[in-house]
Structures are given as C-alpha cells and as structure tokens.
Amino acid sequence: MGNAHKPVSKSKSLETEKLEIVFERVVASGKRAAGSLQKTTVSEEDYQNVFVGSKEFASLLFHHCLRSCHNLSTPHCLTKAEFINTMQPLFSAACSQTKDALYYLLFDIFSNGKDNINKEDLERLISECCILSLTVTLAADFNRCTETSLKQNDVFQAFQQSLMSNRDVVSFDELVDWLSVNAPDLFDGIQSWLQRALDSMKDTYYTVPQLKDLSQQFVDTRASLDTSVVWLLTTILPHCYTVLDTVLDKHQSSRSRAADTQVPVTSIPCFSLLYDSREQGHSLNRFEHHVFGYRGPTLLILKMEKGLTFVVAIDAEWRDSPAQWGDSNCLLLQMTPTWNVIDSGSKLLYYHCRSTGKHRGLIVGKDIESPVISTEDLNSASLKLSRKQLRQHDISILSVEVWGCGSAESADAQKEYRRWELRQIEKQRKVPLPGRWDDNPDKTLLELAGRTVDHAERPDL
Known part of the structure; x- marks a missing residue:
C-alpha cells in the first residue's frame, strides 16, 4: 500500500x-x-x-x-x-x-x-x-x-x-x-x-x-x-489547553510525549464559558469584565457572516497592552467553512483600548500592520486570510465567545480579581469630594506659580 x-x-x-x-x-x-x-x-x-x-x-x-x-x-x-x-x-x-x-x-x-x-x-x-x-x-x-x-x-x-x-x-x-x-x-x-x-x-x-x-x-x-x-480541537491544540494541570504536572506532558510516558491526552478538559456576546453584549467593557483576571489558557471564538468561524487559542492571561503578547502555544485556526491553521507562535495577540492611537481594539496576527483579524468594537472586523487575498472590511461579527481551559485554580483567581475590582470601586466611592474652590490647596499652589485661577479675573474670558 x-x-x-x-x-x-x-x-x-x-x-x-x-x-x-x-x-x-x-x-x-x-x-x-x-x-x-x-x-x-x-x-x-x-x-x-x-x-x-x-x-x-x-x-x-x-x-x-x-x-x-x-x-x-x-x-x-x-x-x-x-x-x-x-x-x-x-x-x-x-x-x-x-x-x-x-x-x-x-x-x-x-x-x-x-x-x-x-x-x-x-x-x-x-x-x-x-x-x-x-x-x-x-x-x-x-x-x-x-x-x-x-x-x-x-x-x-x-x-x-x-x-x-x-x-x-x-x-x-x-x-x-x-x-x-x-x-x-x-x-x-x-x-x-x-x-x-x-x-x-x-x-x-x-x-x-x-x-x-x-x-x-x-x-x-x-x-x-x-x-x-471540543474533541476535534484537541487534535490540534497544544496540551496546555487540553490536559488538566494535575495531569500535566504528574506526567510532565507536552505536545511531544516523553519517551517513557503514556499521557491520557484524550482527557477532554472542562472548558468553562467566560463570555458570550449573545448574553453579555458586544461591549469591550463587558468583555474585559468577564475575561480579564482569568489566569489560564483561553479560547476566543469569533463567528462572522459568510459562515466564517475562527478559534484563537491564547496561552497567556488577557491584558490591555500597547505591545503584542502571547507565548509560544498561541494558535489561530479557521474552523469553518474550511479547517485551516493560519498562524501560531508568540506575540500573536494585541489588545489595547486605553488610548486612541494608531492601533486600537483586538488584533490577531503577528504582523500588526497587516493582521489576519482586526476589530475595534467586537461588532465588525476586517480580515486578511492570506498574503494573496485582499483585505475584507466591515465583516459583521455575529457572536464572540471566550472559553477558559484552565483548572479550578484559574477560575478561583478570576473570582479574587473581581473581588479586588469591587474593593477598588468601593474605595473610590469613599474618597471625599472637594470642598469650596477658594479653600482648595491646589488653588493656592497655582496662584504661587503665577497662574490666574479665578475665571472672572482672566483677561481672555
């Protein structure tokens, strides 16, 4: 044969x-x-x-x-x-x-x-x-x-x-x-x-x-x-997404099995749904609230018009950063209408919404100037699936899901992160509001610097 x-x-x-x-x-x-x-x-x-x-x-x-x-x-x-x-x-x-x-x-x-x-x-x-x-x-x-x-x-x-x-x-x-x-x-x-x-x-x-x-x-x-x-995804995803942490620690597993070790790689993990735009809405704020703080690998699933479905496997904790991030086990897979590994490796992700700079929103692909997927609001995206293909703009995003692939400790860490957020919000609420402007020490400092702070005295008003 x-x-x-x-x-x-x-x-x-x-x-x-x-x-x-x-x-x-x-x-x-x-x-x-x-x-x-x-x-x-x-x-x-x-x-x-x-x-x-x-x-x-x-x-x-x-x-x-x-x-x-x-x-x-x-x-x-x-x-x-x-x-x-x-x-x-x-x-x-x-x-x-x-x-x-x-x-x-x-x-x-x-x-x-x-x-x-x-x-x-x-x-x-x-x-x-x-x-x-x-x-x-x-x-x-x-x-x-x-x-x-x-x-x-x-x-x-x-x-x-x-x-x-x-x-x-x-x-x-x-x-x-x-x-x-x-x-x-x-x-x-x-x-x-x-x-x-x-x-x-x-x-x-x-x-x-x-x-x-x-x-x-x-x-x-x-x-x-x-x-x-989920099983079909386990045939391509690195083992950090598909084998429980306890199993990994016990067998020292990687995608290439050790010569003296038999690892039960068919142990399908308990993926937990962290975010679903159909329930939480297409909002970056809601996205961050439900995804940030989860200390484990995650799967981002983007379903778009024309039957397009993409899976982005992310092996690092989500963050807002002006630089690309992600470690060596990141993967970008087109799941429908064709099954195709598009890109993989470190620095595959970019997520930055804290400024209005040149690059804003979610970007997937190592070439940030010509990424595979780019979206500023999770409502529509631009796509460039290959070097030969022209970029497609305004492709509607039908749904966004993020699944956690970590252990129970990853979920516990996210809960603690949310409790920390609530404590910070509560602290901000307790900060006393400023009193009379005339009694504010900032006014005294500005006047010592020669600045006119009473608008009635300013010649340009």
Whole structure:
C-alpha cells in the first residue's frame, strides 16, 4: 500500500503472551454467547463482543485480520495462531511512541486494503476516531447517535472537506502530510482505546479523567462548542489547553510525549464559558469584565457572516497592552467553512483600548500592520486570510465567545480579581469630594506659580 512501511515487532514474546490473554477473553465471550465449551476460533461477532465501543470498527478490524491471512484454516474465523499473527502489528502500533505504524494500519483498515481512501471511508474513519476517543474519555460507551450528528456538524464537514481538498480519494502520504499540520493528534484517542482493549496486563495507560458532566457543560446549544467539536480541537491544540494541570504536572506532558510516558491526552478538559456576546453584549467593557483576571489558557471564538468561524487559542492571561503578547502555544485556526491553521507562535495577540492611537481594539496576527483579524468594537472586523487575498472590511461579527481551559485554580483567581475590582470601586466611592474652590490647596499652589485661577479675573474670558 503506497510507500509506507509495515511496523516490525520488537518484543514478540511479550506481545504474544498478552495477545494470548486477549484471545482467551475473546473465546470466552464466544462461549458465553453460544453456550459451547468447545470453541477454539473467534468470529466477527466475538470481536464485536470484546472490542466494545464500536461494533463497526470491530468488524473492520476482524476483516482486516482475515485479509492478512493467506490461507485460513476455517472460513470466516481465526484460530489462535492466526489471531496472534494478524493482531501483533496492531498491538505494536497501539503501544508505539511513534504514530507512523498506527497511521498505516488505520489507513489500511478503513480503506479496505487499498492504496487510496475515498470520502465515505475517510468520513467513517474520523467518526470512529471521535466516538472511540470519547468512549475512552468518558469511561463508557459513547452514544452512537453522535455518528449522525457528526454528519450534520458544520465543523466536521469543514474538516473532512479541507482534508479531501476537492479530490475523490487521498493517498496515505497525502493524509499524513495534511494531518501533521492540521490535526496531529487525531488518532491519539483511538490509540488509547486499542491499548485498553489489547494491553490487558498494563492498566496504567488508562487514567479516568476528572471530568464534569459533559451533557451539562454543553447544554446551551447556541454555543459554538459541543463535546465532539471540543474533541476535534484537541487534535490540534497544544496540551496546555487540553490536559488538566494535575495531569500535566504528574506526567510532565507536552505536545511531544516523553519517551517513557503514556499521557491520557484524550482527557477532554472542562472548558468553562467566560463570555458570550449573545448574553453579555458586544461591549469591550463587558468583555474585559468577564475575561480579564482569568489566569489560564483561553479560547476566543469569533463567528462572522459568510459562515466564517475562527478559534484563537491564547496561552497567556488577557491584558490591555500597547505591545503584542502571547507565548509560544498561541494558535489561530479557521474552523469553518474550511479547517485551516493560519498562524501560531508568540506575540500573536494585541489588545489595547486605553488610548486612541494608531492601533486600537483586538488584533490577531503577528504582523500588526497587516493582521489576519482586526476589530475595534467586537461588532465588525476586517480580515486578511492570506498574503494573496485582499483585505475584507466591515465583516459583521455575529457572536464572540471566550472559553477558559484552565483548572479550578484559574477560575478561583478570576473570582479574587473581581473581588479586588469591587474593593477598588468601593474605595473610590469613599474618597471625599472637594470642598469650596477658594479653600482648595491646589488653588493656592497655582496662584504661587503665577497662574490666574479665578475665571472672572482672566483677561481672555
């Protein structure tokens, strides 16, 4: 298939031992279903009973194993030896620190062994990645109705169409090249699911994340994020947005995993909605009130006319500054109508509303003289999405959302910041108003300097 290289096992004895345990589990499941004690092979139905979370993927995996056997001992079934021989490459790929082997096998499974994958099979691959990722994350079977909702989701459609790029099929190399830029962690969730299904002797890979009730978290259907879109964002966002602080501290995680560490990167964080212009209004003052003081990474989501949606990932605390700011994990992503990483890196943000200088408002893009997005009031924006494209002006902003991606401590820090603001306001209210002007010491100082302070005595009045 293409010019990819099949993975080679480096510890066959250990893998064989573990796969024997998996085989016995599969056989035991078949015995319970059939009421037989003489079962020595496994079938497609047995795969579906053991590889829980997706009967469709279990069937695809079974038929992949059948294709890998040149001479089956029993039609439509696998013996123990056949099971171990055909599952060893998948086991190695699932437990590998590199992604190439897993990419190859998933491509082969979903393309039915072909050199190219078509739109329908690619859509199925992405859907299964989402569903199995959420199955691992929620430690339960994810509702299969999500598969239907994904087909109706504008973000998922934009993702798939951008990957296909008006082609009927894509090759393995084309898929890998596109994912390396736009969704490098797409297969991490399905990798965790495979680890849990295959590596029954090593439970440390499968940490149950500390999640809130996701159905409550995204109960407002007007919001731009739902559970599946959050998962899709985790395939591109740096880990500081997607892994809880406690997990990061424990595993010393980064986007590149340490060689000796398995991090549960499918632990979807509890994003909290800090600001929604549909509720708080398109006001910079209200924006600052709800966003400033949050000491954690945030996602700014701008929905505009013409179906445009942008996500700005910000790894620094919001501030009003005459200089650009943001650290190395900032990211600008166009989410619809195409999925495209536009810019990333430090000094990606500019927010300054304290003066009426040359640059005012919110600016996104490293080139402040020709930014990607610029808005002075959160009501309309100017856009320049590429060097070749002319700047578009007066694009209406339909909604603005800011989601906090930090820990509970980040939210607590913002609450303390708001309490501090209230104390400052209260102090200002208690400052005594000035008395009679004639008794004001400022008047005496001005008169000593030779200034005329009584307007009736000024010759120019």
